[in-house]
Amino acid sequence: MKEIISLSKQRGFIFQSSEIYGGLKSCYDYGPLGAELKRNVMGEWWRSMVHEREDIVGLDASIIMHPRVWEASGHLAGFSDPLVDCRNCKERFRADKAPRAQPGTEVEYVEGGRKRGKLLRKQVGDRGYVCPNCGSPDLSDERKFNLMFRTSLGPVDPLQEMAVALAGRSLPAEEIRKVLEEKSKESAVYLRPETAQAMFVQFANIQQALALKVPFGIAQMGKSFRNEVTVEHFVFRSCEFEQMEMEYFVEPGKQKEALEHWKAKRLEWYLSYANDKSKFRLRRHEANELAHYADDCYDVEYEYPWGWGELEGIASRTDYDLKKHSEHSGVPLTYFDQEKTDPVTGKKGWRYTPYVVEPAAGATRTTLMFLLDALAYDSPRPDAEGNVKTRRVLKLHPRLAPYKAAVLPLVKRDGMPELARELVQGFFREGINAKYDEQHAIGRRYSRHDEVGTPYCLTIDGDSLKDGTVTIRERDSTSQERIKIDEALAVVRKRLEKV
RNA sequence: GCGGGUGUAGCUCAGUGGUAGAGCGUCAGCUUCCCAAGCUGAAUGUCGAGGGUUCAAUCCCCUUCACCCGCUCCA
Known part of the structure; x- marks a missing residue:
């Protein structure tokens, strides 16, 4: 844990908040690299939960809501x-x-x-x-x-x-x-302690505006605030944190099926980005640890340095929330299915309050987890001087890495910087976050980029000027191959594609 | 919140009741065509904050802030 905290500060991932004033309990700032990493984590979540799903839509609600929301939610x-x-x-x-x-x-x-x-x-x-x-x-x-x-x-x-x-x-x-x-x-008024409530409160607006048919989901990412009794483990539990939540509305009786779907789906999501898959597990809640609104719940857990801890809770929240908000606001929060038969009356057309399955993930925790999962040391080996060095490398999934590629002129002359700058501009035009870097010797630049998890280093050398090629170095293996500059962008883009 | 530990240069840490050190890093110049290279030179600290004891405190005492490790709840 000390390693990751130290690396976070050294390389600009996570700093203590207001550090020059002595710091503030449980508050942290995401530095240049951390901001990118967290954005990427949340971006990947949004992509898989919203963009790639026909049945889920997004929401970005106000953090301050009507105080009665919290009365209704309990x-x-x-x-x-x-x-x-x-x-x-x-x-x-x-x-x-x-x-x-x-x-x-x-x-x-x-x-x-x-x-x-x-x-x-x-x-x-x-x-x-x-x-x-x-x-x-x-x-x-x-x-x-x-x-x-x-x-x-x-x-x-x-x-x-x-x-x-x-x-x-x-x-x-x-x-x-x-x-x-x-x-x-x-x-x-209150700062929201979870993002979920806005999705219940806006249920009817969203359903109607987009003419959504059950089952459908509403997803939201954002900050939440809780005055925790105890804060601990770096950014793991803090008073200000970021959530990625989705409320999936289903027909009464179909919640079990949905829970099964989402618990598998969400575990798979984490595994698809992680290195050490043995550190993840699903754990079902005991009856006595279920929240008052839930009839079943699974946690996705990760084995942190201090033991197993939660990353995400996937809860079957029943119709508790919609019913409560309906009672308190006087506005019906129901869904009418014209095709279905009402099980009570036996007539065609069924109006019901949907049941909810909620995968609620901690974005801040997930960011920390990916840092922990990525940190690796190569076996020590002597350098050119004979000094034994251990390479420290962040094996972040390329899609999560703050920089996707570093573009490096081998030396700072003979037109190499100009050519490298041209190449890096090409990445920017494609919306790929690349980094131009000409400081220090090449070995040190590789090393720095290893430590921040940059998956590919593209080096412009003397040959590049003559034959239009460039070497591409892969972070984890440190192996290099020579490719055409014209194809560099396509090669990196191809490798960044989600497997 | 309680117990244990920590806080000294950008980072990792050493150190002493008498005006503060190393390694790495940073910056400048030269050199250098592939894995933290070399040479030369340079900058850097209210020794976490406040108070006390003392002729004198980074060091001893008290208070406070923050972090880490345990004990408990959540995303």
Whole structure:
């Protein structure tokens, strides 16, 4: 992990946010190379999910939505669970998920929450639960921890409203909180904690505008925000992250089939870009870990340096979301199929609320995963000087690589730079991100491009000027072949084609 | 949030209670026609931030910020 963090910084993939100010917890910036990589990851997702599918369309919704969206989705309630710290074992847990115990009864627990040690006794408090980890009733106060970022929309400063409301009044903490809550609620809006809701909220608009027939899907990529309890593992879990989600709407009863389709399809997508296919797996959720809206769920997991972790969740969300939004908004979010027979009435024509299968991937995580998957070291070998060097190379899939080709004049004279610049312009005209590079000796340029994953290096040498050929060097094997300059573009384009 | 660790040049790291070092990299010049080449020269640090102890702190103490490794939830 340290390797990839270090490489990320050295080569301009990922920097810590606001680093000169000491950095900001869990916030990261994608540098020149990282920006390209992440764009490519997301571009490939969009291509496979939207462009190559007749049944899926795209959406790019506002990050700030009507606050009632989150009321309907359950995020406002579900995301403000009371959290409690255990004073004995220091565990932090959700009060509503803690084991219940009769207030007043005396319980035994081990000091520090260890397996063996001093036995302590204490009565269960009025709240009627104990620590799920060590069983101790010695707990901190419940604290509300809202996972959504809240801000205020509009020019009115809610703090001023609060100040006026509270001026000169002496109230207990609970009362003050009520006033603050009420005053802030008037202008309160939230940064979306997932992109999914917009696709439910715009279901009817999209279905009608494009005259879509079930089954169909709506896909969206973009930023989401969550005040995570703990942030960890570099960009793996951060408060600001990027998602790639798709909601696939199907006829009730067809969700199982769709889930099967998407779990296979999505795993295959990752594998088609990855080097080490043994590090991927599908894991089915246990009944007790399913979200309240889901009736089944699979995770695509990757074996990160710290163990197996999630890349994408493929959930069968039932008709929960559309129904909830329909209830809260009063707008029917249903689909009418003229051909089908209504199973209840037996008449032709069936109006129903579609079921949803949702492959929801983390774009930020996927970017990190591809970096981890790509990092490789060749076996050490001596260089021209006899010093043993280990080649570090990012074996990124060519379609994900920030630069597709580097165009290098072997030396900076005799017209080589001019010819190389001409060639690189040709790539730009084709929309292929190539890089002209004339700094340093050729070996060092190869090495730098290996480290950022550039799959092909095209070198203009003396022969190029005479016979119009160029050498093309392949990143992983470092082998070279000589091709015609006129054909260089076509050769690279051909190799970039998705297999 | 708790425990353990880390923070010194662009990067990787060494170091000492008395005005800071290496390797690599960077820049300039010369040389160089294929895998981090050579020679010459040059630049670079509020030693993470704030406070304290001290004649003197990068080093000792306190606070704080950030990251890494464990413990738990999500994409």
